[in-house]
Every structure is written in C-alpha cells, then in structure tokens.
Amino acid sequence: xxxxxxxxxxxxxxxxxxxxxxxxxxxxxxxxxxxxxxxxxxxxxxxxxxxxxxxxxxxxxxxxxxxxxxxxxxxxxxxxxxxxxxxxxxxxxxxxxxxxxxxxxxxxxxxxxxxxxxxxxxxxxxxxxxxxxxxxxxxxxxxxxxxxxxxxxxxxxxxxxxxxxxxxxxxxxxxxxxxxxxxxxxxxxxxxxxxxxxxxxxxxxxxxxxxxxxxxxxxxxxxxxxxxxxxxxxxxxxxxxxxxxxxxxxxxxxxxxxxxxxx
Amino acid sequence: xxxxxxxxxxxxxxxxxxxxxxxxxxxxxxxxxxxxxxxxxxxxxxxxxxxxxxxxxxxxxxxxxxxxxxxxxxxxxxxxxxxxxxxxxxxxxxxxxxxxxxxxxxxxxxxxxxxxxxxxxxxxxxxxxxxxxxxxxxxxxxxxxxxxxxxxxxxxxxxxxxxxxxxxxxxxxxxxxxxxxxxxxxxxxxxxxxxxxxxxxxxxxxxxxxxxxxxxxxxxxxxxxxxxxxxxxxxxxxxxxxxxxxxxxxxxxxxxxxxxxxx
DNA sequence: CGACCTGTTGAGCAGCCTCAACATAAGTGG
DNA sequence: CCACTTATGTTGAGGCTGCTCAACAGGTCG
Numbered sequence: 252x253x254x255x256x257x258x259x260x261x262x263x264x265x266x267x268x269x270x271x272x273x274x275x276x277x278x279x280x281x282x283x284x285x286x287x288x289x290x291x292x293x294x295x296x297x298x299x300x301x302x303x304x305x306x307x308x309x310x311x312x313x314x315x316x317x318x319x320x321x322x323x324x325x326x327x328x329x330x331x332x333x334x335x336x337x338x339x340x341x342x343x344x345x346x347x348x349x350x351x352x353x354x355x356x357x358x359x360x361x362x363x364x365x366x367x368x369x370x371x372x373x374x375x376x377x378x379x380x381x382x383x384x385x386x387x388x389x390x391x392x393x394x395x396x397x398x399x400x401x402x403x404x405x406x407x408x409x410x411x412x413x414x415x416x417x418x419x420x421x422x423x424x425x426x427x428x429x430x431x432x433x434x435x436x437x438x439x440x441x442x443x444x445x446x447x448x449x450x451x452x453x454x455x456x457x458x459x460x461x462x463x464x465x466x467x468x469x470x471x472x473x474x475x476x477x478x479x480x481x482x483x484x485x486x487x488x489x490x491x492x493x494x495x496x497x498x499x500x501x502x503x504x505x506x507x508x509x510x511x512x513x514x
Numbered sequence: 515x516x517x518x519x520x521x522x523x524x525x526x527x528x529x530x531x532x533x534x535x536x537x538x539x540x541x542x543x544x545x546x547x548x549x550x551x552x553x554x555x556x557x558x559x560x561x562x563x564x565x566x567x568x569x570x571x572x573x574x575x576x577x578x579x580x581x582x583x584x585x586x587x588x589x590x591x592x593x594x595x596x597x598x599x600x601x602x603x604x605x606x607x608x609x610x611x612x613x614x615x616x617x618x619x620x621x622x623x624x625x626x627x628x629x630x631x632x633x634x635x636x637x638x639x640x641x642x643x644x645x646x647x648x649x650x651x652x653x654x655x656x657x658x659x660x661x662x663x664x665x666x667x668x669x670x671x672x673x674x675x676x677x678x679x680x681x682x683x684x685x686x687x688x689x690x691x692x693x694x695x696x697x698x699x700x701x702x703x704x705x706x707x708x709x710x711x712x713x714x715x716x717x718x719x720x721x722x723x724x725x726x727x728x729x730x731x732x733x734x735x736x737x738x739x740x741x742x743x744x745x746x747x748x749x750x751x752x753x754x755x756x757x758x759x760x761x762x763x764x765x766x767x768x769x770x771x772x773x774x775x776x777x
Numbered sequence: 778c779g780a781c782c783t784g785t786t787g788a789g790c791a792g793c794c795t796c797a798a799c800a801t802a803a804g805t806g807g
Numbered sequence: 808c809c810a811c812t813t814a815t816g817t818t819g820a821g822g823c824t825g826c827t828c829a830a831c832a833g834g835t836c837g
Contacts, residue, residue, distance in 0.1 A: 338680055340765045346680040360676070363669035369676065391661075398654075398661055405668045406626035412675040413623070413632065417601055417609040419682035420726035424825065455784060463683035465826055470785050486784075486834080502603045687793070718816060728794055733817050749802080749816075 306381045310334075316357060316371040316379065323361035325381045329353050332377025333452040336369045337460075347461040349411075350374070350435075350453055354442060359405055374452040419463045422502065427462040428472045429501030432482070436491055447491040569644045573597075579620060579634035579642065586624035588644045592616050595640025596715045599632045600723075610724040612674075613637070613698075613716055617705060622668055637715040682726045685765065690725040691735045692764030695745070699754055710754040 307330070310316060316327050316334060327334075333352045339345045348369055351357055361367045362384075391398045414434075418427055440446035451458070459469040476482045481497055483490040491497060498505065570593070573579060579590055579597060590597075596615045602608040611632055614620055624630045625647075654661045677697075681690055703709035714721070722732040739745045744760055746753040754760060761768065 338676060340680065340684065341767060342765060344684045344765075346683045348676055348679055360669050360672040363666045363673065368673050392658070395655070402664065402668070403626045405665070405672070406623050409623040409668065409672060409675065410626065410631050412672065412679065413601060413611055416611055416675065416678055416682060417603065419679060420609045420723070421603065421607045454782095460683070466783095467785080467827085468825060471825090474785075502605060502607075504604060717814090729815090730795085730817080731793060734793095737817075 306383070308379055308381050310373040310377045310379065312373055312375050314373045314377075316373065317367045319367055319370045321367050323358065323365045323367055323384065325383045326356055326358040326387065327371070328380040328382060329355050329357070330378040330380060332379075333374045334371050334377055335374055335453060335457060335461075336371045338369045345460060347457055349415075350457075350461065352438060352442070356404055359401070359408065374457075424462075424464050424468050424472050425475075426501050427464060428458075428469065428476070429497045430503055431458065431462055431501075432489070432491060433494065433498045433501050433503050436494060447494060449489060451487045451489060569646070571642055571644050573636040573640045573642065575636055575638050577636045577640075579636065580630045582630055582633045584630050586621065586628045586630055586647065588646045589619055589621040589650065590634070591643040591645060592618050592620070593641040593643060595642075596637045597634050597640055598637055598716060598720060598724075599634045601632045608723060610720055612678075613720075613724065615701060615705070619667055622664070622671065637720075687725075687727050687731050687735050688738075689764050690727060691721075691732065691739070692760045693766055694721065694725055694764075695752070695754060696757065696761045696764050696766050699757060710757060712752060714750045714752060 310332070317325075319338065329351055331353050333350060334357060335347055336349045336351065336357065337345050337347045351371075357371050358367065360369070387401075391401070414430075418430055422430065435449070435451075436446040439449060453461075454466075455469045455473075456466040459466040462469070473482070473484055476497075477484045481491075481493045481500075483492055573595070580588075582601065592614055594616050596613060597620060598610055599612045599614065599620065600608050600610045614634075620634050621630065623632070650664075654664070681693055685693065698712070698714075699709040702712060716724075717729075718732045718736075719729040722729040725732070736745070736747055739760075740747045744754075744756045744763075746755060
C-alpha cells in the first residue's frame with residue numbers, strides 16, 4: 252500500500268501534475284519550470300536548467316527536507332507530493348505555517364540569515380528538485396529574468412501569508428475551514444487537477460494547527476459542512492459539493508472580483 | 515501642537531533616527547540606505563542613489579501612501595514617522611498587517627501582480643523616499659548587489675510575517691501584547707533609539723486589530739502589566755520596566771539564543 | 778490479533794468578545 | 808477662551824465561541 256496521497260482517487264499519470272516519465276512538470280505555474288521560464292514565454296538557458304532539474308530527490312512521509320536553524324544551502328521545488336512547514340516556541344507549541352504541493356518553492360525565507368527558519372517535512376512520498384543556492388545565483392547572473400521571477404514568487408508568497416494573517420486575526424472556525432478548502436481547491440485547479448474532489452495529505456491535527464483551531468473543532472465544523480451538504484467526507488477523501496457557497500462562507504472573493512476597487 | 519509621534523519624549527534630532535538636515539538616515543539598517551549599500555560596505559552608485567533619495571514626500575496623519583488595488587508604481591522607504599498597512603474582507607472586517615517605522619520598505623508585495631495588495635496610511639507626519647519601480651529596476655540592472663539586498667529584505671519580511679502567524683495562531687492575549695512591546699522595543703533599539711521608553715503612534719484599537727484581540731482586551735492587559743510593574747503607562751507614552759520579563763512572557767527568545775538548535 | 782494512530786463526538790469550562798457606561802484628551806467653532 | 812463635539816482610552820458585566828478532557832470508533836501496521 253502506498254501512503255496517503257493527495258488525489259489518490261485520480262489516475263496516477265495526472266496525480267499532482269507530474270507525468271510518469273522524465274517530462275517536465277506540465278503546469279505553467281510550477282516550481283523550477285516557473286523559475287526558469289522567462290515571463291515572455293521564451294526558453295531559459297537549457298544547460299543550466301537541465302543541470303538543476305537533474306538534482307532530484309525523493310523524501311518519504313515524515314522525512315525532513317530541511318530543519319530549523321540548519322545552514323541554508325538549497326531551495327526546493329516540489330515536483331510531486333506535499334510538504335508541511337512549521338515553526339515553534341521554546342515551550343514546545345508548534346505553528347504549521349504552510350502546506351506545499353507540486354510547483355511550489357521552499358526555503359526562500361532563509362536567504363536573509365543563511366539559516367532555515369522553519370522546518371519542512373514531507374506529508375507523503377514527495378519528489379523535489381533541490382536547487383543549491385550557488386547554482387541559483389549563477390543562474391540569476393546568467394539570466395536577468397530569473398531574478399525577476401524569484402522576486403515575483405517571493406512577492407506572491409508574501410501575499411499568501413497576508414491572507415493567512417487575515418484568517419487568523421479575523422475569521423471564525425467555519426470561515427477558516429471554508430477558506431482553507433477553497434484555497435486548496437484553487438491551487439489544485441491551477442495545476443489542472445480536479446478542484447472539487449481530492450484526498451487530503453495532512454491530518455485533522457495539522458489542519459487545525461495551521462488554522463489556529465483545535466483538531467476537534469476541525470472535525471466538528473467539517474461534520475457540520477457535511478450535514479449541510481456543502482461537502483462529502485470519508486476520512487481524508489473530500490468532495491466539494493458547493494464550492495461557491497464555501498467561498499462565500501470563507502469570505503473569499505471570486506477570482507474575477509479580485510481587483511475590486513476602493514472608494 | 516504637533517501630532518503624536520513615536521518618541522516625542524526624546525529630542526528632535528534623535529527622533530526616529532533622522533537627523534535634522536539633509537544628511538542620510540543614520541542607521542545602518544535603514545530603507546534606501548540599506549537598499550543601496552552593498553553588504554561588503556562599499557559605496558553604491560552615487561548618481562542613481564542621489565537621484566532616488568531626492569524623491570522625498572511628506573505624508574500627514576491619515577494620508578494614504580498607496581491604496582489597495584491601485585496600480586503599483588513605487589516602493590517607499592520610510593525616513594521618519596510611522597505607517598500602518600492593512601487589508602480587509604468584503605464585509606468590512608479589517609486586519610492591520612503591520613506597523614512600519616523609519617528604515618523600513620513598503621510595497622514589495624505588489625511586485626507580483628503590479629497592484630498594491632494592502633493599504634498604507636500614515637499614523638503621524640511621515641517622511642518617505644518614493645522609489646519608482648522602473649528606477650529600482652534600473653538600479654538593479656546597474657548593480658547586482660542591490661538585487662541581492664532586495665531579496666534579503668523580502669526574506670526578512672517573510673520571517674516577520676511568520677512570527678506574526680505564530681503569534682496569531684498560538685499565543686494568548688498576554689503573550690501577544692508582551693511580544694508586541696518587545697518587538698517594537700527591539701526595532702527601536704536597532705535604530706539606536708531608546709528601546710525602553712517611547713510613545714506609541716498607533717491607537718489601542720490598531721494594536722488590538724493587529725494582534726487579533728479586542729481593543730478592550732489591549733487596555734485590560736496593559737493595565738495588568740502596569741499593576742505588575744512590568745511597564746509604566748500614560749496614554750500613548752510607555753516605559754518598559756522589565757523588558758526581560760516581558761520577553762519571557764511573550765515567549766520571545768533572547769537575541770543571542772536565536773540560533774538555538776534542534777535535536 | 779493486539780497496539781497504535783487518527784478521527785469523531787460529547788460535556789463542561791474559560792478566555793476573550795460584546796455591549797455599555799464613563800473618563801479623559803483633542804479638535805472645532807463661536 | 809470656553810462650550811461643544813468627537814476621538815480615544817478604561818473598566819465592568821454577561822455571554823458565546825472554541826478549548827480541554829475524555830471516551831470511543833475505525834483504520835493501519837507490526
């Protein structure tokens with residue numbers, strides 16, 4: 252038996268946006284591909300890109316990609332699988348700071364201090380491209396647009412963190428979970444994966460920790476959602492039956508309405 | 515009467531780390547200076563730097579530096595004064611995402627989408643350097659180390675956001691306020707300003723909003739801190755009488771113990 | 778098969794919010 | 808300069824959301 256995976260219900264070749272063979276990630280928005288393709292759609296420097304995409308590693312469930320405080324050497328582009336990142340306080344309280352799926356980059360916030368400032372752990376069998384920072388720097392020097400891509404990626408990550416701050420500061424338990432489900436759904440959709448039917452790779456405890464609520468509250472709210480026929484639930488399998496309604500509950504703007512204006 | 519300022523108790527020339535005349539910000543860690551000085555300590559390109567630092571603007575209390583959704587054109591380096599940034603939900607709930615003082619950069623998270631994703635408003639009379647993004651890009655092209663500096667700055671901002679996420683997700687009201695006071699104190703200290711005696715430029719409501727607690731709770735906890743002789747309080751004036759104890763309450767590691775290791 | 782991990786549901790409790798009244802300071806106009 | 812309004816801060820009382828503790832169910836693994 253393989254370990255729990257996002258989207259085990261779907262066929263393998265589509266799973267997490269990675270095709271079977273050695274072909275690159277199919278999604279325009281993904282990891283190294285995203286990093287190495289200039290925004291104008293031209294081709295990046297093939298040799299360096301090839302070199303980087305060959306640095307593949309597999310992590311099994313529970314393996315650490317990197318650990319808090321350790322020296323920064325690489326950033327990681329997830330090819331398939333999923334990863335959680337978290338930090339903690341001296342007394343042992345832990346805060347999950349993010350779940351990361353195919354196409355996302357990890358470790359960028361270590362650039363400043365040259366040390367990882369969170370811990371990254373695989374939630375399931377996960378394939379990544381490891382990109383040594385010196386290689387990345389060389390890449391940047393050889394190709395100005397890549398530097399700009401990195402800025403864009405970091406800028407986007409900062410936006411996501413702001414959304415999380417809004418969630419933690421102002422939303423109640425129902426809104427938090429609705430927001431979470433819709434956010435996950437949209438990320439899957441961006442990767443051309445089924446946005447309304449998937450398997451969670453993280454536990455209820457992880458979800459609750461991330462959202463700043465207790466594991467039990469996660470269960471209760473999800474049960475309520477199921478009662479109200481907003482979702483269908485079987486352990487880690489979930490189907491969104493009313494994504495629009497969930498977005499409404501979560502206070503998440505429709506994609507199109509994102510650029511709403513001020514008075 | 516001038517409006518409330520951080521540190522009105524101190525003499526003007528030291529106020530917020532800006533000297534009286536046209537001399538640059540005195541603090542090594544500050545805004546444009548930080549942006550334009552390569553990490554090796556050499557001099558940046560004088561002409562472009564000069565050009566940029568001449569783009570000065572003054573904002574009065576309540577003025578907007580930029581507004582949510584508006585097209586991104588500039589980033590802002592604060593020279594003196596202070597600014598709050600915030601976002602909101604459709605139903606009007608607002609989340610303050612940060613308070614920013616001299617030496618900090620605003621607007622970097624708009625790079626990705628070319629639109630500002632938060633609103634920035636002066637808390638008091640505030641002097642900034644406005645840096646048009648095209649000028650910044652030119653600067654980056656002419657000087658590779660500046661690009662790296664921007665990466666560092668963004669990386670650091672991401673760390674601060676992670677700390678806020680930890681606070682919002684896991685700390686109680688007392689811990690939040692203690693963390694807040696210590697954080698502010700340390701930022702002032704970095705700018706060679708009195709770390710234990712200052713005037714807050716933000717209201718109790720703003721503080722509570724930022725920390726995810728009610729205004730009334732802010733008052734109550736601060737009153738309790740005063741009773742316990744941890745602080746001295748007179749409206750917006752505050753003196754930290756036991757910063758070590760506050761750091762302990764807030765679960766904030768001592769600066770020296772920051773690189774604590776994992777097992 | 779038993780041990781263990783994860784998830785679910787219930788009961789009681791508490792931290793913080795809400796609402797409200799009031800105090801103090803700041804701003805405004807005569 | 809004072810009366811008035813407005814903004815901000817403080818304190819109290821009561822209520823609610825979500826937490827804690829606990830028991831148990833279902834799946835997984837050695």
